[in-house]
Amino acid sequence: MSVTAAKGFTAAGIAAGIKENGNPDLALVVNNGPRRAAAGVFTSNRVKAAPVLWSEQVLASGQVSAVVLNSGGANACTGPKGFQDTHATAEKAAEVLGRGAIEVAVCSTGLIGVLLPMDKLLPGVETAAAQLSEHGGEKAAIAIKTTDTVHKTAVAEGDGWTVGGMAKGAGMLAPGLATMLVVITTDADVDSAVLDEALRAATRVTFDRVDSDGCMSTNDTVLLLASGASGVTPEYGEFADAVKTVCADLARQLIGDAEGASKDIRIEVVGAATEDDAVEVGRSIARNNLLKCALHGEDPNWGRVLSAIGTTSAAFEPDQLNVAINGVWVCKNGGVGEDRDKVDMRYREVHIVADLAAGEATATIWTNDLTADYVHENSAYSS
Amino acid sequence: MSVTAAKGFTAAGIAAGIKENGNPDLALVVNNGPRRAAAGVFTSNRVKAAPVLWSEQVLASGQVSAVVLNSGGANACTGPKGFQDTHATAEKAAEVLGRGAIEVAVCSTGLIGVLLPMDKLLPGVETAAAQLSEHGGEKAAIAIKTTDTVHKTAVAEGDGWTVGGMAKGAGMLAPGLATMLVVITTDADVDSAVLDEALRAATRVTFDRVDSDGCMSTNDTVLLLASGASGVTPEYGEFADAVKTVCADLARQLIGDAEGASKDIRIEVVGAATEDDAVEVGRSIARNNLLKCALHGEDPNWGRVLSAIGTTSAAFEPDQLNVAINGVWVCKNGGVGEDRDKVDMRYREVHIVADLAAGEATATIWTNDLTADYVHENSAYSS
Structure with a gap:
């Protein structure tokens, strides 16, 4: 069409x-x-x-x-x-x-x-x-x-x-x-x-x-x-x-269809004070290479999510952050939440919810995992 | 000691x-x-x-x-x-x-x-x-x-x-x-x-x-x-x-000793209007995954360097940018410079000079290439 x-x-x-x-x-x-x-x-x-x-x-x-x-x-x-x-x-x-x-x-x-x-x-x-x-x-x-x-x-x-x-x-x-x-x-x-x-x-x-x-x-x-x-x-x-x-x-x-990707990652930031805050936090999470590698390895590594949030200027208190991965709240109040072993990571789509507990604004950013195939494709693709 | x-x-x-x-x-x-x-x-x-x-x-x-x-x-x-x-x-x-x-x-x-x-x-x-x-x-x-x-x-x-x-x-x-x-x-x-x-x-x-x-x-x-x-x-x-x-x-x-790295990359920004500009540009280059993959593949991909510079707020004119990789000025005045085949990429250390032609300030940022080993190490390293 x-x-x-x-x-x-x-x-x-x-x-x-x-x-x-x-x-x-x-x-x-x-x-x-x-x-x-x-x-x-x-x-x-x-x-x-x-x-x-x-x-x-x-x-x-x-x-x-x-x-x-x-x-x-x-x-x-x-x-x-x-x-x-x-x-x-x-x-x-x-x-x-x-x-x-x-x-x-x-x-x-x-x-x-x-x-x-x-x-x-x-x-x-x-x-x-x-x-x-x-x-x-x-x-x-x-x-x-x-x-x-x-x-x-x-x-x-x-x-x-x-x-x-x-x-x-x-x-x-x-x-x-x-x-x-x-x-x-x-x-x-x-x-x-x-x-x-x-x-x-x-x-x-x-x-x-x-x-x-x-x-x-x-x-x-x-x-x-x-x-x-x-x-x-x-x-x-x-x-x-x-x-x-x-x-x-x-x-x-x-x-x-992103190069070499094996996971499509939907990062939904909720509870933000402003939409700008939500977008900034979403992008920071989306750009965290360590998280992107961890998700490739099907590891629901919420510590990487918190590290990424911590580099932003968004309104939040570290001890009020909550993170869900594929529906499991693995981080509550900035610390350990539900059992991470409950997170089912087998599917291509991964859904992260980052709750800043600072307001009502939301934004969703999409990214991919970081894979050896991405490296191969881009180390061979000449300028 | x-x-x-x-x-x-x-x-x-x-x-x-x-x-x-x-x-x-x-x-x-x-x-x-x-x-x-x-x-x-x-x-x-x-x-x-x-x-x-x-x-x-x-x-x-x-x-x-x-x-x-x-x-x-x-x-x-x-x-x-x-x-x-x-x-x-x-x-x-x-x-x-x-x-x-x-x-x-x-x-x-x-x-x-x-x-x-x-x-x-x-x-x-x-x-x-x-x-x-x-x-x-x-x-x-x-x-x-x-x-x-x-x-x-x-x-x-x-x-x-x-x-x-x-x-x-x-x-x-x-x-x-x-x-x-x-x-x-x-x-x-x-x-x-x-x-x-x-x-x-x-x-x-x-x-x-x-x-x-x-x-x-x-x-x-x-x-x-x-x-x-x-x-x-x-x-x-x-x-x-x-x-x-x-x-x-x-x-x-x-x-x-960075995880999985095969290249140590020294990014020297020169000709910047301010030291802050030089640091911002150096970091932007250092964080460009596509460039980091290209350098892993020993590809002197100066287009990626220009793309990264273009995302900053530093003072520069696109048609005055110059880039040298390992001593060869592969980009002059924002376009094609010396023959990129002259660039010797065999050694572990890679030296990039980005000349903003906007002043006298300089800064050097160090980074590594992005490799499949980095991905493997960080997709296996559990939280």
Whole structure:
């Protein structure tokens, strides 16, 4: 279903030869209108790849006609030439689609510090344009994979309108955003201001709360495009819920496919004085390598959770902290609680509840365990 | 040499039976005077182990007669009973040494959330006291090991006076401080105010800049005791240098023995606007799991360095960043620099220079690579 689930969109995914192994590496998503409204959220890393710098300019107008996405090279840390290459990519798409280049967003993912093979990429844009189809969403989702083992798509249906999307990302998943490229489309008839509000509200509690390995990418991009082709303008809350549903679904798939992971870990912080406190504590727990190793070993090591909480500035008293792992309150009042042997750690999903006993606010952060496979994958993956 | 290199100190290390495997697990260090001045630096984790809470009180007076250290249990997250146990340990040492309990510091290391076997620990204090010796420093250093593969000692000699110390720590090494117990002794005739100043100045640029895995312990303690037995009062700068030398030596040994590490990584940040900026950038690089995996694979992946710098709030322009790995400037002006194939990664020590081109300040942070052995060690190490 992917980006072509909503009416008014066509897409394609091809192998342009950017990846040496011949796998699909170029995707094109086109908004055929009647509207071409768009919103975008980008990495908060201050070292931004050329396509991010370009697409931020494109999104300033709230108008996007097409998105070119490539895997096989991030076009990050590539200097002025890298930016020229992104611009040339947008120009080429604009030319073949009969649109202005400033309406073409570009997304890249792959190795940092390497120029893209433009002699393959530019002809690839032409090839992809020739294959655009209302059924091309799946192929587009496949073409943006890097170390992903599966492609990721999601759909939410409204009353006469649809939101659908695709995502890539399998590591370097961390707040603000994860290392991900995400394109979401809708045929709802809404303007860019509504898209922007709904997208920011959704990413704040979905992609921004996925923290696989604490590493933040130079290329993260999440785009939301509206064609208006359904002719329906949904009530805002309903529309925002659908966008959030798709984002949450894709975010959960990203965590489920994180590099080398054997456990998906849901960290639910409750009893926090503020939501900011809850997020800070959740992230601190999510980034604790010792805990992530322990959970890999199916060890419900609550001492690591307390150590991680103790490094934050959140409001709490050490002797009032409570921690449950998979439903067993192994830590009560900062000390030993129920018998840790009661914790069943056999399943892939691990659920940690950290109760700060300091208020009513909550937040949930998702992470993965740390495994030898993660090390192997990332010590072999060259820059 | 260890803690008995300086005159006026005796020490012992024994197997009290706290560790189930029968290895040495209890150390005693005694200051026989004439002075009993002391200073201490403790973990900044807000979840502090009982011995830290106790020893902070002891150090408030600037006076320490003895230190009891145990491995085999951290006595952290153990509630009021844990604090009572620490107090009983100090009382026992005070009783057998004929001193006040409030002059006895206590340090513990090992598993969190488990009460210490006091029926073994208290008789152990008596046994250790009976074995106190001017040559006992080595045995004391051995008795505080946990996952350490070697015991760590260091000595610096002044003109008629000496500074010597011991350390334990092999993981969970992170700023403020590392997971470490350190006792340093001197026979210099200096008061507790001088000790405090020299110790804080030394730890700030040594132990506080070791960041093996970003995890901060509940038990970190660094103590500096002066006996005055040499009768010499050194010039402050000279004394502070000797303390720093011993701290730097021990910190380097901690990094060299970090859990599962195959590379010791020296991250030198230069050209920073402020020292705080340099430290923030160095820590961000040191905590990047993807970089740590890449360096394990002997891949000079400078893109990961730039990604890590980009997450900080330090002053820099992305297109002015320069990065050298083992002397080769692989990144210049935020883009591709010298040929990365020139980087020789065969040796255990890796030297990264990150030039922010924003000022004159510098800082050096030490870390390790991330390895499958780290994962194995910490997924098997139960709470």
